[in-house]
Amino acid sequence: METKDLYKVLGVEKGASQDDIRRAYRKLARKHHPDANRDDPKAEDRFKEIQSAYEILSNPNKRREYDEGPRTFFGQGTGRPEGTGAGTTGTTQADFSDLFGTFGDIFGAGTAAGTRSQRNTATRGKNVTISVNLKFNDALKGVTTRVAVPVEEVCGDCRGTGAAPGTMPRTCPECGGLGTQSRDQGFFALSTACTRCGGEGTIIEKPCPKCAGQGRVKKSRNVTVKIPAGVRDGMKIRVPGRGHAGQKGGPAGDLFVITKVAEHPVFKRRGDDFVVEVPVSFAEAALGAEIRVPRPDGGTVKLRLPAGTQEGRQFKVRGAGAPKVRGEGSGDLIVRAKLVVPKKLNRRERDILQALAEERDEDVREDLFRRVGT
Template sequence: MSATDNGFRADWAQKDFYKELGVAKDASADEIKKAYRKLARANHPDSNPGDTAKHDKFKAVAEAYDVVGDPEKRKKYDEMRELYGSGAFRGGFGGGGAGQGGFNLDDLLRDQAGRGGGFGDMFGDLFGGGGFGRGRQQRSRPAKGPDVETSATISFTDALEGVTISLRLTSDAPCPDCKGTGGKPGTKPRVCPECEGAGFVVASAGGAFSINETCPVCAGRQLIYDESCPTCHGSGRGMSARTIQARIPAGVKDGQRIRIRGKGAAGENGGPAGDLFVTVKVSPHRLFGRKGDNLTLDVPVSFDELVLGAEIRVPTLGGAPVTLKVPAGTPNGRTFRVRGKGATKADGSKGDLLATVEVAVPGTLPADARSAVEAYRAAMADRPLRSKLFEEA
């Protein structure tokens, strides 16, 4: 088992937790606790919003106290520091081979796999069985806020051209009154007596193993208030209602999901906001349809225009009409392509307009027109259109 498999980090052995707390190596347990509480109060994020340096100091102090504030962990830490100072780790922590003097990191960690005793247990127990760096430091990191889902209906034209819309959003967010602390505004917090400010407690997982669990009293916040916030009842969370402006890009399709970064719910501990996902619904147009990046249009024509040929004008969406040249003998249902008159593509270019000609049959005919159609029927009587149907059947 290598050092990487155990989550081992060399920087733990090189850190001076006593110096971080400002106490001597032989300081008493009471002196260590007193120093920690003083530094925790002075550097806590709730008391220093926006001060990154003090936030980092608070994390470092909590990390140090988690180790030297526990008698058993402190003993093992001192042993590890002494071993490190003697040069036994001179070969480094990155590999599993032997260093100078025959030291082998794999041998040191092997006991953690269940062979009992030794420094493997020391490393496993030192940070709650979770590997180096998985306890206090990880819990205090800022966390990205949840993503938010919503939908919006826009017109067919807006979908092609792009549009900015207003969205009314309701999402989970830090309580606006207590700012996420869970305490009654105006009251001061105190260090949680259950976890002593660590934010977590160590629970047995059976045998020689233990795991870190979120403190049930402070819910991982490290501090508690004697009076809960009357708005969120101590949860630190609430609902946020806001209106934002969202840009829907040109060419969006019906049912497409648009991602807007940083417009989701607020983050935890100063973390970034989540993202907003908008599912776009496009209303149909009364004339035009859409097929991918192309627009479609059904164009009514007369029988004689297809037989004799014609030039016909057709509309485009949001632009000037265009003229289609229909050749003589064009079959009903033929589609003509008009370049560059379609929807906007992702690269900024445009699709085409697909115009399909369809014969419009009049419901009634004036006498002269009816006579002309009857004359046409008589002229074509010896050319039955459906003869091939029976031949091939």
């Protein structure tokens, strides 16, 4: 199936409301309904395309999944699992993601035009999203961590059929395996899911005891995730093929790991840079000084403060920021001078400062009042 922009199919904007989507669908469905276009052999395809688009966009969950879609995948090649662990399917995940991606869902959901062959189409498993808490240092330097992922796997006892070992699901006698029952409603031929088999087309007489006939079991699977150096809070790392198992031989979904990075009490992240406020004494600021400044990675760096450094002045230590997750190199460390005024003075210090004040004999607010115009 060709991947099309579902919003374009319905002719709506990406941010369209559910009402807009429903209205657009109704209009298009009437216009392109095969019964109204008997002379146009392509009408049916177009109609199905519109239905499929509506099926996804009208369902908030599916719509969100579609919006987030495979296109937002972050950092190709990062975060691949290292161990093989519990095997999923033997299929190459990458080859299938585009084919089945979001569209896998539209089959098996009992669309009006559903046929037996469509319902049995392999469906890609759903994605799983979890978050992982990272220490400041681990996020900065990268870390390999193991996470417990709640996934649905194919039941090993019944191999996903849902029927007790030694038995097989059999064709539904009610719908003859079609999964749908048709009712003629005038203009629209309404198809509803078969009440006996629920649209599956098959019934299970003796359910598998292990999965209670579901064909799938919930499991907590340990997955090794490589967190690249320099990740920020809220980044999304894709681990291909580590989501829920696929249906009917389809490939597994992906695992998305959202990073939650602990804040540092001193270093504040700004993009790939870090900002640190460094206390500077009056004498250092006035006279100039060479000071030592801490780096986020644990080291220190020397910084030359020029004479006459003002409060809030910023200095850049190139390359002392966070490694860039995408691309080469690292961000910078921004050092912000914070002037420290003595809280207490002894007698001698007071005399010295007094002498300095007399020597300067200045009005530091003169300029301010001049600019105000008083």
